[in-house]
Amino acid sequence: MERKQLLSHDGKTLAALYGALPVSLRSSTNRFRNALMYSSAYLALIAMAEVVVVSVILDLPPTPAALVVGLTVFAIYANDRLADADTDALSNPGQAAFVRRHREVLYVLASIAYGVAVALSVLGGPLALGITLLPGVCWVWYATDWIPGGGGHARRLKDVFLVNTIVVALAWAVTLTFLPLAFADAAVTGTTLFVFVYFFLRVFTNTEIPNVRDVEGDRAIGVSTLPVVFGVDRTRHILTGIDLSTAGLVIAAVSAGYLTPILAVPLLAGLTYSLGVTAFVGRYENERLLARAAECEYLVVFAALVVAVAV
Amino acid sequence: MLLVTVAIGTAAALLAWRERPEPGAVPLVALLAGQCLWSAFLVFDLQASTLDAKLFWANVRWIGVVAIPVAWVFFSLEYTGRDRYVQPRYVALLSIVPAITVALALADSSLLYTDSSLVSENGALYLTRDPGPWFWVIAAYTYLLGLLGALPLLELIWHDSRPFRGQSAALLVGILAPWTANALFLAGAIPVPGLDPTPVGFAISGVAYLGALTRFQLFGASPSPTPRARRLLFEQLPDGAIVIDAHDVIVDINESGAAILGTSRRSALGQPIRVVAPESVLVQTDDPTAEQRGVTGRHDDRLYDVTVTQITDVRDRTIGRVITFHDVSEHVRQQQRHEVLNRVFRHNIRTETNVISSYATLLADDDDRGAAAKITDSAARIELLATRAREITDVFDRAHEPADPVPLESLLEDALAPVREEYPDARIECDPVDDVHVDGVLEPVFTNLVENGIEHDPSPEADATVRIAVETADDGDRVRVHVTDDGPGIDGYEQTILERGAETPLEHSSGLGLWLAKWGTEIAGGAVSFDTDGRHGTTVIVEVPVLTPPRSTDD
Structure with a gap:
């Protein structure tokens, strides 16, 4: 009788455990997802995918460049989120809370990540080191009032209209294009220049889309962005124009022989995806999701590229 | 290992960068940047396959090499609170030799290296160079700055604060590791010719600096205010203070000290004490056991108590004296x-x-x-x-x-004797008293309390009764003496004034007896309390510490 009760009790415990398992699993998944999204780790993965895309387009051998870019992106964006934690509290409270809660760990991880990235870049030679240091220098320049030799309270580049987006787009385009090139010790060709312009335009678009979400916060702290200056509707038109221009650039590159048609297809697929996302700018309430969707354009390109190469 | 050095150095530099404007943060970033630059350029040197390429990287490496000692000195100065030396002109001054060195290196001058060649070791090419005269100049300069920077940190090794000891130890390990590696290289003790292992030592430096930053809160608990606080204390001390060296020359004096001597700080510094101080001070500086301790100010009539304190070195030799003037005019x-x-x-x-x-x-x-x-x-x-x-x-x-321990029993007998003489008909009952000693200052306290009890009893003197009971605490540290009378009790108004401890022309006690009881008890280290119920008189409780009896002369 006692044994039966015990078994019955055990059965209840097991049932409770099984019942709790999905909750626990869901909680762990949520924590992992938050860590991935809020810490900028997902951006590091996207950046690594972009380096793979560049390496394939430029026909470069595998190098540590993807790892260097991933670590650098994680470090720079984690630092950026730490610096903007207070202003993000209005536009992105979940991320701001996560960053504040893990401030110390995030800063130490970002520092170590950047240290490892710089060390690995030394293997790629002086150019690779310079390129890896560039985003770090830009970050200091971009996010703080401290300008070497300025000696005064110079206006933050982040606050100047278009300069903020251009600096970000340039840093990304230079890193994504020239770092794999430096590691492979390859020469600059017409295809290289095409890749550079392509990524500059893509990053420009993807940097301005989140600004639609932050328009109120940016206006409050005096940061000039496209949506702040031109309004949301005109921003959508401008970004659509940039997408179409990029598509024209891809077609021109194929015509000029800088790009094979098979490699142009994934890029055009990504642009089609981007046009779709851009069409929702100002028309879709969940602007944060829209910004994330825009950042995932490179994953679409990566997936299409894998399919294209496999075919 | 070189890549590990770069990784750790960069991470530590970023962590230090975040700590700005904490004292020492910026120089530490510069130091770590110099280490990373040296290590990275050494990698490029090792990767290069031609003499020209190796020479280029070896020469530009000097930018990182010379930045380290300069940054180290300024880090040490700023971190230990000597930030008055961390100014652009001093940075420029200390950077002259490094700047010349970099210029000579970039020009590939024979003053720095007289000859350079490639040697092959285990299939790898290494650059070997013969040092020129300037090489030894910058080497000596680097070691000198290294030593200068280490000295302020060595002081902290013996600091009472554990974090400061940990910080300074980590920082010294950080500088000693590459220093030792470099010394071995210069002494020719490295088996691979042309391979300078100093950057390998930077890996240990990086770990040490990271440890100082994270484990010992390098910029979280900083000793930098200490020297300034001591200086501030000396300068703003209301007492006059003069520091004289072994030759009786004034080496430091605060504003108060200068005012007492009727001079200014600027005029007094460097002067023999005999020139500026009155003769009475000199007597005491010459003979610290002199009887006379007071002097009069030169330009006022205030009186000062002079104290002379010897300053001794580690071998107990007198190297100077501190003379302080404490204003005792009011006293x-x-x-x-x-x-x-x-x-x-x-x-x-x-x-x-x-x-x-x-x-x-x-x-x-x-x-x-x-x-x-x-x-x-x-x-x-x-x-x-x-x-x-x-x-x-x-x-x-x-x-x-000093306290005068007397047996409580005899103290009470002495205290009650004059009362019994004055009020022979009153009943004064004293319970048996424990064998404890208390301060002799309490005698007038008990005399007054008992007298007070009899005087304020409205019944005829023959019926006036005062009882004394003694109670010793369990631990034997304190004793409570209860003085109880049959009177109407002490007015609450009187008690309030006593508890407040101050009178005004409008609010005052009716006499001096209770004040005497309060002050005498407090001087004996105790406290007075009252227990009045309005029907059975008043109990005044005197609670004082029990004192150790004095050793008898027989002992």
């Missing part, structure tokens, strides 16, 4: 007032009241005897007040003397 005036008042209470008032009583008795005729008695009673009360006041001054005098 001396109080002392004088006290002595005069004491004489008035002890002598003059008693004499005058005796005269009043005598003449009142002489003038009284049979019909007017009552008025004469009133005058005599009033004179007696004045004399009593004077006696109380004198007892109070005596009690305060004893506050400056």
